[in-house]
Amino acid sequence: MKKIWNEWLKDSVFIYCVIYTITTLVNSIAYLVSGAYSDPNGNWHEIDRALVVLIGVLAYKMATKLPIKNTLVRMIVTYIPTMLLTFFYIWLTGFREPLASSAYQDIFINYTGLFLIISIMAIILEKKNRK
Numbered sequence: 001m002k003k004i005w006n007e008w009l010k011d012s013v014f015i016y017c018v019i020y021t022i023t024t025l026v027n028s029i030a031y032l033v034s035g036a037y038s039d040p041n042g043n044w045h046e047i048d049r050a051l052v053v054l055i056g057v058l059a060y061k062m063a064t065k066l067p068i069k070n071t072l073v074r075m076i077v078t079y080i081p082t083m084l085l086t087f088f089y090i091w092l093t094g095f096r097e098p099l100a101s102s103a104y105q106d107i108f109i110n111y112t113g114l115f116l117i118i119s120i121m122a123i124i125l126e127k128k129n130r131k
Contacts, residue, residue, distance in 0.1 A: 016057045019114070023049060048093060052111065055086050060118060071126065075119050079112075086111050 027049070031037075059082040068074040090107050093099065100106070 012057050012061055015060060016053060020050060020053045051089060052086060055082055056114060058082060071123055079115055083111060
């Protein structure tokens with residue numbers, strides 16, 4: 001278990017905590033700036049965010065562990081199934097409560113934006129480590 005923790009789980013937990021914290025703070029600040037002092041979506045919104053971040057961390061681990069040498073192909077092979085998994089999760093939440101008309105567009109923009117930022121950072125780090 002210690003080997004698993006040191007090889008990939010510790011890194012994944014750290015990344016998950018950082019991304020979840022940042023997204024929660026950004027969301028909370030956006031609500032406060034708009035005058036809302038509590039999250040109108042409540043606890044389900046937090047659980048939704050936690051699961052989407054988990055999918056994002058899964059994508060990161062896939063992108064770093066897949067044995068594909070071409071970085072662009074590896075990112076595409078990672079992005080497509082994880083984006084589909086995210087859409088599937090959003091679809092499932094529609095059984096719990098009505099989805100906003102822009103739900104799929106919102107998750108696409110947010111997930112793709114975060115994916116691109118992390119991908120660019122990974123490419124920069126990869127190139128730095130090669131030197």
